[in-house]
Amino acid sequence: MEIKTNTSKLVKPTKPTPLNLRNYDVSFFDEQIPNLNVPLILYYSTAQNDVHANIFNHLETSLSDSLTDFYPLAGRYVRDGSFIDCSDQGALYVQATANFQLSEFLGLVWELKYNMLRDLLPCEVGEAGEVDDPMLYVKVTTFECGGFAIGMCFSHKLSDMSTMCTFINNWATRSQDVSNALELEKYTPIFSVPRDFPKRNLTDLSPRMPRTSLMVNNPARIFLFKGNAISKMREKIIFEDNQGHRPSKVQLVLALLWKSFVGIDKVNNNGQSKASFLSQGVNLRNKAVPKLPDNLCGNFVSVAVAQIEPSEGDNIDLQGFFTVLRDSVKKYDIDYSKALMPGGKEYDVLIKPFLEHTQNMIKSDVNFYTVTSWCKFSFNKADFGWGKPVWKSIGKFAAQNYVILMDDQEGDGVEAWVHLDEKRMHQLEQDHDIKAYAV
Missing domain, CATH: 3.30.559.10 (Chloramphenicol acetyltransferase-like domain)
Structure with a gap:
């Protein structure tokens, strides 16, 4: 071929x-x-x-x-x-x-x-x-x-x-x-x-990617969570929302994956737990009041960093991980809506999540995971004249502890593209919770 x-x-x-x-x-x-x-x-x-x-x-x-x-x-x-x-x-x-x-x-x-x-x-x-x-x-x-x-x-x-x-x-x-x-x-x-939101001429602290991944061997796998599996996960979650919303499939899958990551990290650290951080990308177009149009172009994103302390990882279940993830996104909602108002430009509020992400990512005494969700985006339906895509994929990332989430072909499930080292990938594939819900 x-x-x-x-x-x-x-x-x-x-x-x-x-x-x-x-x-x-x-x-x-x-x-x-x-x-x-x-x-x-x-x-x-x-x-x-x-x-x-x-x-x-x-x-x-x-x-x-x-x-x-x-x-x-x-x-x-x-x-x-x-x-x-x-x-x-x-x-x-x-x-x-x-x-x-x-x-x-x-x-x-x-x-x-x-x-x-x-x-x-x-x-x-x-x-x-x-x-x-x-x-x-x-x-x-x-x-x-x-x-x-x-x-x-x-x-x-x-x-x-x-x-x-x-x-x-x-x-x-x-x-x-x-x-x-x-x-x-x-x-x-x-x-x-x-x-x-003009540039502030800040010091560029972003990590440098290697120009080539030819010598990098980073395993990746797709874990497919079908719609019926996500429905079963929802049944395990107590979700209080007076607006009639239900737990999102993205946060359910992330909670399950993060729970497994924390367990695997403890096993590989001689039974000792470390603090675990999970950083999610946040589309700020949805946070502004009123909501900004989807065709507002350029980066208009932030991050939400969720944290589990070493003493907490052993004592919380799927519900607990879900709640921590949900609260990490919600905690900035009010501040974001104010900072994104015309004339607001509260840069201290807007820069804080990025600094939190960078500072925790470089710590050696914690486990850090980065997640990007591409669910609900419209590339799944892009028709160039020959119908909609029959599949979609990313490429090879020179990355570790990295997850990209996408809708499955039916639209109600999630494809989780997980990047881990070989040992932890094998452990994740054998994890009881993952085997119970992922195809």
């Missing part, structure tokens, strides 16, 4: 970026984000015979149109000045062909499939932040059956998942045969965050 790269080129915006938009200053939130690429691969199944003949040019043309709207993605990040030079140098666009069918790839055992993800992406996750690194890479790979995969890497200095989805849906809408002006308007970006 081989994937062959045929051509690589820089795709520029259809229309040149006006001079008054040439320098895009990053925002306060962008400043907190490490220089890395966020990978996403969408897989499409089609039996149309003419797909391979026109798909590369078709997607290139619509990509160029979308870059006119998302002009910073065609620029280059200048680290010294903390701005994007919107020079229209372009996004890197790679065309590739696979000598096998999409169904063959999807049917591979996990280890083989995971190792092939690198070949479906246009670059390494760490290839970001230098002055000649594109802000967006795209790789379109066609399969013998007519199916294809779109592998994308977005510079995190500009793009959080909400921004990525706005771009993907803009591109997908432009790729469809029938023009839909109202749909396109929903996915037209708003680049107002740097104006409303």
Whole structure:
């Protein structure tokens, strides 16, 4: 099974970026984000015979149109000045062909499939932040059956998942045969965050990713929690909410995973418990009052750090872990809503979670886990004219103690992409609670 790269080129915006938009200053939130690429691969199944003949040019043309709207993605990040030079140098666009069918790839055992993800992406996750690194890479790979995969890497200095989805849906809408002006308007970006929350020229404390992961062997596994398993977890949780909400599937799965992590860490520390921290990404668009639109682009995220003390880990059950996670997100809700109001800009409130995350991550006497949830985001439905994706994946991360959550294909379950060392991964696979709920 081989994937062959045929051509690589820089795709520029259809229309040149006006001079008054040439320098895009990053925002306060962008400043907190490490220089890395966020990978996403969408897989499409089609039996149309003419797909391979026109798909590369078709997607290139619509990509160029979308870059006119998302002009910073065609620029280059200048680290010294903390701005994007919107020079229209372009996004890197790679065309590739696979000598096998999409169904063959999807049917591979996990280890083989995971190792092939690198070949479906246009670059390494760490290839970001230098002055000649594109802000967006795209790789379109066609399969013998007519199916294809779109592998994308977005510079995190500009793009959080909400921004990525706005771009993907803009591109997908432009790729469809029938023009839909109202749909396109929903996915037209708003680049107002740097104006409303200007950069503070803070010291860049974000970790540096290695440029390549070739020598890094970090095991990853998908633990699939189907909708019926999540329903069983809900039955174990007492949830007090006068608004009629029920426990979210994300926090239920996280509570179960974190409970297992704490138990495994104790076993590997000769029966001694350490403090355990779990950091979750938080989409601030949902925290503002009133809620801000999804097409507000740029990073508009924070983190919520939950903590279990050594003396607590042995004495709390799934309910306890769930409550700690829920409270860690809720504790900043009121402060966030005030700090995000027009004229608020309470930077001390906004910077506190980032500092808490960084300080705890580098401590040697604690166990620290980072979680990102991509559940409920719209990339699952991106239709470029050939239907919705039949699967989606990330790429290989040079990371440990890292979890990405995504919706399963049915939408009511969760795929947990877990990155651990080999020993703890095996222990997690044998964990009683994980085996009870995960496929």
